[in-house]
Amino acid sequence: MESEQIKIPQATAKRLPLYYRFIKNLSLSGKQRVSSAELSEAVKVDSATIRRDFSYFGALGKKGYGYNVNYLLTFFSEALNQHEVMKVALIGVGNLGTAFLRYNFIKNNNTEIVMAFDIDPNKIGTDIGGVPIYDLEKLEEIITDEIQIAILTVPAGVAQSIADRLTEKNIRGILNFTPARISVPDHIRIHHIDLAIELQTLAYFLQK
């Protein structure tokens, strides 16, 4: 089960945590097998897509039997490296940043936000959901090599300069929630999530 070697499309990768979460609940409730129709209904992904996704990992299901829940659980857990927690720093404790810190409680996840940064003196020195908030000015000093991911929930205008500071550290991935399109060296992976664009995309499809 050399999941580390498998190249899968980003769209499929995005559904893995979803599959994992549902399969884990099934397993906890003692269920031993699941059909792709049941999976489809639960995770709201059509069966054809589920079967195609699963095919990237080899044939995991049998016709008329469905999928073995524990096998799937072991498989997804391996694929998602659930045993290895990635440490995350969050930059910008505004409303969106705070939402993330509270969300941090929800486990079932291979990531953990362990520190946050802001410039607001009223926030610095406090914590949200157990995550300490530090002075952004001391970013370079406080952020450790074990932090591999940064979440950017800062105003767009400062996104690039903060990204530049992060690239000097051991960061390998940035989740960018600002509308700014930022530039980073090739060894750093950036995912952009723009709330306005998510809304606009939905509107676009409704207008067609």
Add this chain to the structure above:
Amino acid sequence: MESEQIKIPQATAKRLPLYYRFIKNLSLSGKQRVSSAELSEAVKVDSATIRRDFSYFGALGKKGYGYNVNYLLTFFSEALNQHEVMKVALIGVGNLGTAFLRYNFIKNNNTEIVMAFDIDPNKIGTDIGGVPIYDLEKLEEIITDEIQIAILTVPAGVAQSIADRLTEKNIRGILNFTPARISVPDHIRIHHIDLAIELQTLAYFLQK
């Protein structure tokens, strides 16, 4: 330019607002043409993808010349129906909901959040960013037929019951920010955005 008739992939549609925003700024700064390389650098999408995206709308660029900025602007503006603003209701004024309401100020968008709902008596009757917050109990009474999109930023446990109430109204699209996978009638389009899953997907790619 019958943009309404064109069927384009969802991934392409998601990039339209991004293209539009950049092209609009170019036009405002008086620029008349742009190459796909410049576009690529600015919006952080590779040139091949840009050319493929643009090909869905017919050949818009000329080799060695690039794209005509005003033509693109008219085109994207049509495609995104910038002249027609879709009214949006936001349900759940927690941290994430509040972030959205503040974000509402950023125009350059064909959507506008015009009302919000919550159960917190301290929030009901106030407004954020000019958007009034109403009692969730009065949802059916207050929400009007002009509201076509709802943003769900409520706890996962109540997502389905609120969605059920919304489907009784004129809602055509739901942007679901809860981890719950909710069921709605076929005529309603749902987009799911799960912050935990976005983070987990980035972690997944870093671990490969």
